[in-house]
Amino acid sequence: MVDDRTIPAASQTVNDFDGGPRGPKPQRAFSRKNVFLYGTLLMVTIYYAIPLYVMIVTSLKGLPEIRLGNIFAPPVEITFEPWVKAWAEACTGLNCNGLSGYFWNSVKITIPSVILSIIIASVNGYALANWRFKGANLFFAILIFGAFIPYQVMLYPIVIMLRELGLYGDLSGLVIVHTIFGMPILTLLFRNYFASLPEELFKAARVDGAGFWGIYFRVLLPMSLPIFTVAVILQVTGIWNDFLFGVVYTGPESYPMTVALNNIVNTTQGVTEYNVNMAATIITALVPLTIYFVSGKLFVRGIAAGAVKG
Amino acid sequence: MASKRPNQLFRNMNAKVSAIPMIVTALFVFVGGTAWTIVYSFTKSGLLPRMKWIGLDQYERLWGTKRWLIAIENLAIYGLSMLVLVFVIGFILAALIDQKIRFENTVRTVILYPYAMSFVVTGLVWQWILNPEFGVQNIMRGLGWQSFTFDPLYNAEIAIFGVLIAGLWQGSGLVMVLMLAGLRGIDQEVWKASRVDGIPAWKTYIFIVIPMMRPVFITTLVLVVTGIVKVFDLIVAQTGGGPGIATEVPAKYVYDMMFRNNNLGQGFAASTMMLVTVAIIVVPWAILEFGGKKNNG
Amino acid sequence: MESSITIRDLELSFGAVEVLKNLNLDIGQGEFLVLLGSSGCGKSTLLNCIAGLLDVTDGQIFIQGRNVTWEEPSDRGIGMVFQSYALYPQMTVEGNLSFGLKNAGFSKSEIAERIDRAAKVLQIEPLLKRKPGALSGGQRQRVAIGRALVRDVDVFLFDEPLSNLDAKLRTDLRAEIKELHKRLRNTMIYVTHDQIEAMTLADRIAIMRDGKILQLASPKEIYNRPASKYVAEFIGSPSMNFFDGKIGENGQSFACDAGTFSLNGYQFGEGGAQDGTAWLGIRPEHIAVGTEAKTMPIQLEASVQHVEPLGSDTLVRVLIGDRRLWVRIDGQSEVADGDALNIGFDPAMANIFDKTSETRL
Numbered sequence: 032m033v034d035d036r037t038i039p040a041a042s043q044t045v046n047d048f049d050g051g052p053r054g055p056k057p058q059r060a061f062s063r064k065n066v067f068l069y070g071t072l073l074m075v076t077i078y079y080a081i082p083l084y085v086m087i088v089t090s091l092k093g094l095p096e097i098r099l100g101n102i103f104a105p106p107v108e109i110t111f112e113p114w115v116k117a118w119a120e121a122c123t124g125l126n127c128n129g130l131s132g133y134f135w136n137s138v139k140i141t142i143p144s145v146i147l148s149i150i151i152a153s154v155n156g157y158a159l160a161n162w163r164f165k166g167a168n169l170f171f172a173i174l175i176f177g178a179f180i181p182y183q184v185m186l187y188p189i190v191i192m193l194r195e196l197g198l199y200g201d202l203s204g205l206v207i208v209h210t211i212f213g214m215p216i217l218t219l220l221f222r223n224y225f226a227s228l229p230e231e232l233f234k235a236a237r238v239d240g241a242g243f244w245g246i247y248f249r250v251l252l253p254m255s256l257p258i259f260t261v262a263v264i265l266q267v268t269g270i271w272n273d274f275l276f277g278v279v280y281t282g283p284e285s286y287p288m289t290v291a292l293n294n295i296v297n298t299t300q301g302v303t304e305y306n307v308n309m310a311a312t313i314i315t316a317l318v319p320l321t322i323y324f325v326s327g328k329l330f331v332r333g334i335a336a337g338a339v340k341g
Numbered sequence: 342m343a344s345k346r347p348n349q350l351f352r353n354m355n356a357k358v359s360a361i362p363m364i365v366t367a368l369f370v371f372v373g374g375t376a377w378t379i380v381y382s383f384t385k386s387g388l389l390p391r392m393k394w395i396g397l398d399q400y401e402r403l404w405g406t407k408r409w410l411i412a413i414e415n416l417a418i419y420g421l422s423m424l425v426l427v428f429v430i431g432f433i434l435a436a437l438i439d440q441k442i443r444f445e446n447t448v449r450t451v452i453l454y455p456y457a458m459s460f461v462v463t464g465l466v467w468q469w470i471l472n473p474e475f476g477v478q479n480i481m482r483g484l485g486w487q488s489f490t491f492d493p494l495y496n497a498e499i500a501i502f503g504v505l506i507a508g509l510w511q512g513s514g515l516v517m518v519l520m521l522a523g524l525r526g527i528d529q530e531v532w533k534a535s536r537v538d539g540i541p542a543w544k545t546y547i548f549i550v551i552p553m554m555r556p557v558f559i560t561t562l563v564l565v566v567t568g569i570v571k572v573f574d575l576i577v578a579q580t581g582g583g584p585g586i587a588t589e590v591p592a593k594y595v596y597d598m599m600f601r602n603n604n605l606g607q608g609f610a611a612s613t614m615m616l617v618t619v620a621i622i623v624v625p626w627a628i629l630e631f632g633g634k635k636n637n638g
Numbered sequence: 639m640e641s642s643i644t645i646r647d648l649e650l651s652f653g654a655v656e657v658l659k660n661l662n663l664d665i666g667q668g669e670f671l672v673l674l675g676s677s678g679c680g681k682s683t684l685l686n687c688i689a690g691l692l693d694v695t696d697g698q699i700f701i702q703g704r705n706v707t708w709e710e711p712s713d714r715g716i717g718m719v720f721q722s723y724a725l726y727p728q729m730t731v732e733g734n735l736s737f738g739l740k741n742a743g744f745s746k747s748e749i750a751e752r753i754d755r756a757a758k759v760l761q762i763e764p765l766l767k768r769k770p771g772a773l774s775g776g777q778r779q780r781v782a783i784g785r786a787l788v789r790d791v792d793v794f795l796f797d798e799p800l801s802n803l804d805a806k807l808r809t810d811l812r813a814e815i816k817e818l819h820k821r822l823r824n825t826m827i828y829v830t831h832d833q834i835e836a837m838t839l840a841d842r843i844a845i846m847r848d849g850k851i852l853q854l855a856s857p858k859e860i861y862n863r864p865a866s867k868y869v870a871e872f873i874g875s876p877s878m879n880f881f882d883g884k885i886g887e888n889g890q891s892f893a894c895d896a897g898t899f900s901l902n903g904y905q906f907g908e909g910g911a912q913d914g915t916a917w918l919g920i921r922p923e924h925i926a927v928g929t930e931a932k933t934m935p936i937q938l939e940a941s942v943q944h945v946e947p948l949g950s951d952t953l954v955r956v957l958i959g960d961r962r963l964w965v966r967i968d969g970q971s972e973v974a975d976g977d978a979l980n981i982g983f984d985p986a987m988a989n990i991f992d993k994t995s996e997t998r999l
Contacts, residue, residue: 162356177371188374231724239738240712243355253728272459274574323457
C-alpha cells in the first residue's frame, strides 16, 4: 500500500525540473586537459621517431648533400647506392665485402639458437610445472638468480669450456652460449604458462593413459602456440641484437652482424661515409624492427614476461 | 602385488632427463663459472689463467687504476641519472597513455620501438645525431644561434650524458610498458572511489596508485639496474669509451682487460666487483620478495 | 555386499601438513558414494588418491580386489570427470573421447563402436565433430562424462562435476547422472560440497572434516541421526536449532532456559542415556506451529521476529526470550512480524549431543 502512493508522487516531482540538464554531459574536444595531453604525446612521439627518420633520410642521400645540408632535411635526390654499398662493399678492416656475409652469419647463429633454446626451455618448463621432482625448485632458483649475474663474470670460464669442446671461435659455440643465457627467462616463461593451464587437464590426460611426452606433444603443445610465438620473438630479437657474446666467442670470419656493423662504422680509415653507415645500421636493425612492427602485442608480452615473478 | 614398486630415482625419469640442461647450466655455468672467476681473481693470471695465488693484489691494483675509477664514476653517474629519469619518464608516459587516449597503439608502438633495436644500432644513430659537424649543434647554428654548443661526444666533461640520452631513448619504452601494465592492473574501483571522494588525480597517483604498484616498481627496478650494470655495447658503439677514457664503464674495462690487454687477473677482479654491485641490489630484493614464503617457491 | 573399492589406513601429508589421517573406507559394488564436506576437508584429495593422481604417504588402495596403490591412473580401471570439464581444447569431441582409447592401443573399429555407444547414451551424437569451445557448459560436461564412459570401467570418479554450471542445468544433469548410475550400475564416487547433490544422488554419504570421515551412512540416516553436532549443522538448511542445557533424571528430561522438556520418546544411541550438559537440536521443519503445535509433547510460546517467504514454504525466525529459532512452515500461512506464535515439537524428532565431545547421545 505504501508503495502505491509514492510512485505517482515521484514522477510529479521529476516534471517540476523541466528545463534542467538532461542527457549526456557536453564534452569539449579542445579542453585544456586534452590540448596538454595530446600536445605532450605528439611531441614525445616525434622525439622517439626522429632517430629512425634521420637514419632513413641519411641513408638515402649522397655524401655531398650530407656535407652541405642538415640531417633532418629530406633528401633532395634519393639514391640507393649507400644501401648497395653497405650490403656488398663496405669495409671492416681489410675485408670489403659489406654486411651480406655477416647477415648470413647472424641468420646461421639465430635460427639454431632460437630452436634449441626453445625446445630445451619449453620441455624443462613443462617438467617444472607439471612433474615436480625433488630438487627441481632448487635448480630453478639457481637458474633464475643466474640471470642476474653480470655476464662478464662468466665470460672466461665459458671460453675455457668452449675451447675444451673445440667450439671456441665457432658459430656452434655461440649457439650453445645463447641457449645457456636464454634458458632462465625462457624457462620462467614456459613454466609460468604451463602452470597457468588448468591442472585438471593434465590429470585427465593421465587418466587417459598419456605419459610425459604424450601429454607434452598431444595435449599441451597444440594449445601453446601463443607462448611459443612470444618465445620466438623474444629470442630472435635478443640473439640478433647481441654484441657481447658475438665479439667474445666468434672470430672475424664468423662475427654476427652487430659486431661487423660496429667495425664498419667505427673504422677510422679513409673517408667516413655517413650515408653508408646509416644504411648499414638500418639493415642491421631491419630484422628486429620487422618482428616488432608485425608482432605488436606479443612483443610487449615477451618483454613483460621478464617482469613476471617466478 | 601386481604393481611394481616404483624406484624413487627412476620415478619421473623423463622429467629429470629433460631438466638436465637446466641442472648443468645452473651448476656448471652459473655457480661453477662464477666461483671459478672469483677464485682466479686472487691469482696472477695474465695471458692465460694461472693458479698463482697473490691475495688481494689484483683488487689493490684495480682500485689504483685511473681508468677503473673513471669507469666506476661513470657507472654511478649514468646509473643514477638513468634510474631516476627512466622511471620519471616511463611513469609519466604510462600515466598519459592511460588517460583513455585515441591512437594509443600508435603512441605506444613509437615509444617502444627503440627497445627492439640493439645497443649497437642505438649507439651509432645517436653518434650521428650528436655529431657536432652535422647534427643538432650544426642545425641550431644554422638557425642563427652561432654560439650554440652541444657536443657531448666530443667533450670529456659531459660525454657520459651523450650516452645517457641514447640509453634513455632506448630504454624508457620498456619502463613505460611495464608501468602501463601496472596501472592497468589496478582495480578501477580505486579511481571510482577517489572520484566520489573528490581527490585530485595527481594525489591519487602519488598516495594511492603508486604505493599499490610497489611490486611492479620493484621488478622494474631490478630489471633496470641489472641492465645498467651490464651496459657495454652502447658505449663501444657510440663512443668507444672516449673521448680518451671519458666514457669507460666497468663492463668494457673487463672486456678490454680479458681479451685485449691479456690481463685476465684484472678482468676477473673487475668482474667480481660488478657481481658484488649487482648482489647489493638483488639479494635484499630477493630476501624481501621470496624470503617470507619459501614453501610455494 | 562385495566390495569394489577398499581403502586401508590411508595417510597423506604434504610436508608437515597431514591432509588425510588414517582413513579406512569400503565401497560396495555398484554403490553411489558421495564424499561431502566444506572446502579443505580432504574430499578431493581422497578422490585424487583413489585415481592415482596423488601419491599416498602410507596405506593401501584396492580397486576390484586389486592392490593399485602404486599403479598409474590409467591402469586402475577408473574413469574421472572433472569440475572444469578438462576437455582437450584442440581436439574434437570425438578426439577427446578417443584419446584414452588410442593411448591404450584399442583398434579403430573398437574405438568407433565405443564412442558410438557412449554418444547414444549421452545424446551427444550431433556434437562429435565439434570442438569443446563450440559447446555449452552442459554439453561439455556431458562429453566429459562420455570420456569416462568409453573407458568401459567399473569405477567412475566425479570431482565436483556440476559446480561450474548454473542452477537449472545442475538440477537437470544431476538427474541424468542418477539415471546413468541406475543404468550402468557401476561404482561411483562423487565429491561435492553441495548437500542437495549429496542427498539426492547418494546411496551412502561420507561426511569429511579435517581429513577424517565423520559419518558414513545413508542420506536418511545422516539427516535423521547425525553422528555429531558438526554433521547436524552441516546437513539441512537453514541449520538445526540448538538448545543449550542439561540432561537430568537419568535421561528423562532436558532443562534449558526455555523450560524443562520431557525426553519421553527420544531414542538414545548405543551409549544410552547420560546426565550432564548437552545440546538439544531440532530441525526447523520438525517444529510445528499454531493448532498443530498444541498436539506436540513439548510446547513453547514464541514471537515472530522476521519472515522469509520462499514460495513453497516460509521460513520464520522466532524468539523465545532472546533465543532465536528457525521454523519452517507452510508457504500459504499468514504470519507477520511481531505476531505471537505457539510452537511445539516431538522429542522423538530431536537429536541430543554431548556438550564436550559433541557426539550424539
